[in-house]
Amino acid sequence: MKTYLLIFFAILSSSCSKTDSINHYLNKPITELELVENGFYKYSYTYTYENDENQKDSLNGKVYKYVLYSxxxxxxxxxxxxxxxxxxxxxxxxxxxxxxxxxELDNRIISYLFINDTLEYKSIFVYSVNKNKKHIANFTSKENIINYYNSLKIQIKPLIDGKKSTKEHITLFLIDNYKTRIYFERYPGVAYDMITNYGKNSTPYMDTMAGWYNGYTYELSE
Structure with missing residues (x-):
């Protein structure tokens, strides 16, 4: 099976005067327009699926448009x-x-991924927590995470998920009806990373968008 990539890069530069007023820890779906209005940059490419081994594959010729707001x-x-x-x-x-x-980023990288104009994914990496930066939540323990959402009266429920999220070490939560994985100190020098999948049946395990920040666009694979 072969797949072919047709890549286009687009940058939508945000104005330095724009201030990000979004609380990115809320799981309420956000629109592309809201992200643009809050100073996010837009990166995109398109992916065309082709299966040379099966010309009757119903997905042949289907175009996927990936748009990253960062x-x-x-x-x-x-x-x-x-x-x-x-x-x-x-x-x-x-x-x-x-x-x-x-x-400039206050040690925080925020990413939203849209596929064919639908929000699919959100990722937040926080390298260090500064108590003076009130807009950056301190998600370095299960208790801190639960207390944060309880204070906002947002439903949160810890979930057991095999060895990846256990009673002793919870990493998976149902927050406002969306499954969200929060790892604290998973990587050296990273306080925590938060991963939300907006597909109702999806369980976030790993950050598949790291390739966007390696100086190239990763090639998708099945």
Whole structure:
């Protein structure tokens, strides 16, 4: 089976004067317009599915449009194209990029992924928690997570999921009816990462968008 990629990159630069007023810890679905109005950058590509081994495959010719909205600004890479600054790449983790993460992003990377105009995925990486940054939640323990949503009167329920989310170490929650995975201290130097899948039957296990921040666009595979 073969798949073919037709890639287009689009950057929608946000105005420096725009202030992000969204509480990204709420799981209420958000629109592309709201993200643009709150200063997010837009990155996109299209993927065309073709199955050479089965010409009768009903998905042949189906086009998937992937659009990423990110609080990370674009940077031109070696191939001359614009990608989000490669904050996930150790190779490109320069002093300038580190200072940008700390001083402009408050040590937080926020990503929303839309597929064919439908919100599918949200990811929040927080490298460190600063008590003076009230807009960044302290999700470094199960108790902190539950107390945060209880204070907002938002339904939250811890979920057991085999060895990935146990009674002793909860990582999966049902928050406002959406399954959300929150790992604390999963990676060295990362306070926590929060992953929400908006497909009702989906269970978030890992952040599949890390490739967006490695200085290239990952190739999708089945």
């Amino acid at each position: 609080n990370v600004k674009p940077q031109r890479q070696d191939d001359g194209k614009l990608y989000p600054i490669p904050l996930f790449s150790n190779k490109n983790n320069s002093k300038e990029n580190t200072e940008y993460l700390v001083n």
